Amino acid sequence: MGELVDEFVEGIRLPLTSGGDGNFLVTVGFGTPKRDFTLLFDTGSGTTWTQCEPCSAGCNQQIPIFDPSTSSSFSNATCDPTCDYPIKYHDGTYSSGYYVKDTLTIASDLHPNFVFGCAQKIDGNFGGAAGILGVRPGKYSLMAQTNSDYSSLFCYCLPAAEKSAGYVVLGLKAFATCLPDKDKMIPISLGSNQDADSYFVTLTGITIGQQRLDISGNVSSPLKAIIDSGTSISRLPFSLYSDLRQAFQGLMSQYTTAPPSAKFDTCYNLEGQNNWTPPKMVLYFEGVDLDLIPSAVTFREKDNLLRCARLL
Structure with a gap:
């Protein structure tokens, strides 16, 4: 297996950085001449x-937005029935516009006629990023449109802290990068997840x-969970979450409770603590036991006085 892994060198590796608020960022280029933009991965x-x-x-x-009139490779997309798109995300943020085609540059790789959304209206906070790099399977996803180059193969490692860096690897190089750490x-x-693949x-x-x-007493075991790098909140089936919340509350019985905050219903006032x-907290996956760091268990607000459970 080691000899085969050594041969898997084709592909691209990109830095993956933290944008704060649970967002992770990559930099790609659009248009000819190329202009670099930072997108949420x-x-x-x-x-x-x-x-x-x-x-x-x-x-x-935070930088000037993409101007299609300055790109010599820009063209309108051909869509059925319409090229207009509206996307509303689970946190209430929103993007709408129309699909276009232009050259996408990933590191040194050029991908002509890449279809992407040209956003005309934004609602919500995307952390100052220019947009989103959509990796989930789908007709216009990154993986579908670069399949001939990367064979829909990728792996990634999220940065451990805001000032550290992770990576995303596309193509056969993903084997050489991630299999040694299997x-x-x-x-x-x-x-399939409702009307889309995930x-x-x-x-x-x-x-x-x-x-x-x-878990088996609450939901089907093992539990299939969507992996979504675009959200920092883990969501569980209600019955399982209720058991987790009850156990958490039992361990926090000596602390003062606080009213719910935003979407978090289990909060405590920790002034002076x-x-x-x-x-x-430990999450058990196939072959891997993941010890959660403190910031993955609770969400901190209001000058450290308020802490809320991060799981919903």
Whole structure:
């Protein structure tokens, strides 16, 4: 196997950085001549889009937005029945515009006639990014449109902290990059989710503190969970979440509860608890036990006074 892995060198490796608020960023180029833009890397979205002139509402990226009139390779897309697109994400953010074609540049690789969304209206905070790089399977996804170059193969490693860097690898090079760390790798499978295909990981168990929750008593076991790099909140079936919340509350019984905050319903006022850490939580996947860092268990607000459970 080692000799085969050494031969898998074709492909591209890109830095993957933290944009804060649970977002992860990659830099790609659009147009001819190429202009670089920073996009959110999103395994939960099948559409790539960037903010375009003339943007009528909400465009807020930190550099000038993409101007199709300056690109010699730009053209309108051919769509059925329409090239207009509206996308509303689970957190309420929104992007709408129309599909176009232009050259996408990933590192040194050129991908002519790449179809992407030319956003005309933005609603919500995308962290100053120019748009989204959609990696989920789909007609206009990155993987579908670059299949002849990368064979729909990729792997990625998320940065561990805001000032550190991870990576995303496209193509056969993904084997050489990720297989040597297979003992730390969580396999991703492809499956259907309502009206779209998604990437899934298999969750086999959860431990909170010293208590192992019984997944099989709540939902089908093992549990297939969508892997979505575009959201920082884990969502569980209600019955399983109720058991987790009850166990969490039992471990936090000596602390003062606080009203719900935003989408979080299990919150505590921790004023004066400067050295407090949340209960230990472990997620069990196929072949990998993942010890969650404290910031993955609770969400901090209001100058460290309020902490809320991150799982919904």
